[in-house]
Amino acid sequence: MNEMSRRGLADAGADQRGLPVAPASRGRFRRGSGTLAALDIGSTKITCLIGRVESDGHLRVLSVGHHRSRGIRAGSVVDLELAEASIRAAVAQAEELADTQVREVVANLSCGQPESRHVTVQLHLGGHAADDTSLRRIVAEGRARAYAEGREVIHAIPLSYAVDGTGGVKDPRGMVCETLAARLHVVDATVGTLRNLASCLARCDLDIEAMVAAPFAAGLASLVEDERELGVTVVDMGGGTTSLAVFADGQLQHTDVLPIGGQHVTNDIARGLSTTIAHAERMKTLHGSTQAVPEDDRELLPVPLVGEDDHAIAKVPRSMLVGIIRPRLEETFELVRARLDDAGLGRAAGRRVVLTGGASQLIGVRDLAAQILDKQVRNGRPPSPRGLPDSASGPAFAVPVGLLVWAATEGQIARDLAPAGHAAPPGLVARIATWLRERL
Template sequence: MKHQQTVVGLDIGTHKIACVVAEVSPDGKVDVIGIGTHPSRGLRKGVVVNIDSTVESIGLAVQEAELMSGVEVKRVYTGIAGSHIHGYNSHGVVATKDGEVSQEDVTRVIEAAKAMNISADQKVLHILPQDYIIDGQDGIKSPVGMSGVRLEAKVHVVTGAVSSAQNIIKCCHRCDLEVADVVLEQLASSEAVLQPEEKEIGVILVDIGGGTTDIAVFINGSIRHTSVIPIGGDHLTNDLVVGLRTSPREADQLKRKHGACMPSMVAPDEMIEIPSVGGREPRAMPRQVMIQILEPRMEELFEMVKAHLEQSGFHNQVSAGVVLTGGSSLLKGAVELAEEIFDAPVRLGRPSGVGGLVDVVATPVYSTGVGLVLYGCRYRQTNTRSTTKKHHSVSGPSLWQRMRAWFGDTS
């Protein structure tokens, strides 16, 4: 047996559960060796609302990935989303102990930055360092070893509802899976689809899934803003169910096959066949009717994203524009419509940075699943090489401490 290690990403989405099994070689090469997906039944708008159904879907997705990879899945990195998630920028200051910044000073300053009023039902999920300032000199990424007496840290703090995190962990435990970490979904997706240069010059990631649209803004290499909008592609499907009087399953298939959100992309006279419910005859309908239903909904969604970004104040600082990912980014015309609304360059983000079953995972549907694997690899590295890891790693309390906090100290 070679010294390969396995890292597994478990994306518990509103629309599907995806389990991505990857093998990591000692030199850091990541090869996807198995994938399992199963429709998700127990979530609403990114949040677990039915444990039994979620457990069943997770079990089936994991089983499929195990069969394909020949690996028994024991430990997973899993994601979290939903409108209970909040992102804040915060700031901390400490005096260094010996006139030189030590790792301990960095830990203290991050703790100081974390000290903010969080409501009792929320817990810190991530503390993501942005910049350090030493004696007024800003823009420092690796402060350890530098001289100075006053150390300041700018961080992005992500909090989420304790109960939502607990339910995700509970579902995994019920499937005999240990949870290595619970990661903000757009943070995971960003690992898989954004290029380091994009994060440097400023980029907006918009992951449009089935139940939520997750936003993350990166500037100067660090995360500056995160938010979640509880609307996704399943809302488009529901609109089609009502508008075309067909079943949710058929509506979803029609959307994938014939859907579009730019009227100019479809010939005015093109007809499509709509399967009806209750054994009635299928009907023919102009394809433009579908576009008339989908276009306003996508427009509304992008306008909401734009409003979030304008509120964050970062919308003018993103030279790399917008990267769309998640299953709904595949809707025909989504990139073009987003370009119009954001008045910025927009591209489709597919997972990259992995080998193995590349053809299977190179779709925006697997951005979070692959991202969780990549996040897991990075996290393991920060654990084993903590003295050499410089910055932008996720710091703060260990997952074990956080999980104990989520469950109370007795568990």
């Protein structure tokens, strides 16, 4: 019930021995991956990336399709017809540019109230050597123990192993022991929300190959190896949600999602200045900032009033716009700080923060985050795979690029995890999507 693909996909982040694998940025990708498709379902835009791994082991982006998001709120589907139309438009654009047809996608997970926790599993080996089967049993047992009514396990990532009580073991295979223990990081989400997402993608004639937590994907695209080892927090500032992921010891240690994002800033501007949402978004993009300067009081911005005639234009100082934007972003980073404190991660969260997502591009956001979180902050930009246009190389595209990276590395390796002829049962999301596709 807990596997994410009818082909027996195993846990994200585990290699074919059941061990954590290194993100692709540490080396080349697996060859012979075929066509890969990543679908970032955001609250403000839908993005589809199609790529492949070339013969020299490098990832190439074949096309990028994106479309304004409709029918999506806080990462969740709220209107099937509108969401279907937006997803179809983004995928069709990418398909046309790549001259190929997409059937399976790796999609982001930011909906369904994702929860992150650690599970410890102990396996009795009775003096035998640990092998691949032992590690598979560890992961399966971890997923079973993490099961909660009404929720579906998305990730179950082995973080470390202990052999007869001796911890810090990275690879226990071949080691003789009485007991083998493992600590796993589990991420799950509510089944109802995943059903709606699966239904929407089924209407688009798409299968869910796998789902990857949005901040996990952003981290794969934006972090360097030393950051992942020493400890770092990724804060992905999307339109409807702000998600965070903590990496340490080279592994994903924690994820969380806040139901607040760039759209809330836009709505605050629209309400505060009595203007349209479209113009509020334009003002935020062109003139938005979290930093007040003396010239702000003298610089007047035109504001068309909502519901008034076209000639009804008000003039407001830029300082008023800053005064609306800054409190909302302060609240966002205070909530991030509170969630990190509640998680009790301490040193694991590290002293560095990497900001990604479209909302992170506002002037002054980096300094504001450093002030409130009391950490060193940098803006994350995904590395540019071959073929990725400059327009898609900024922080706003960290998640879709990371999804494509996952598909080319962890996703490809995960297909090999199930023994030949013994594919694991398909996951709930995949089963729902298949059932719906057969009846649409």
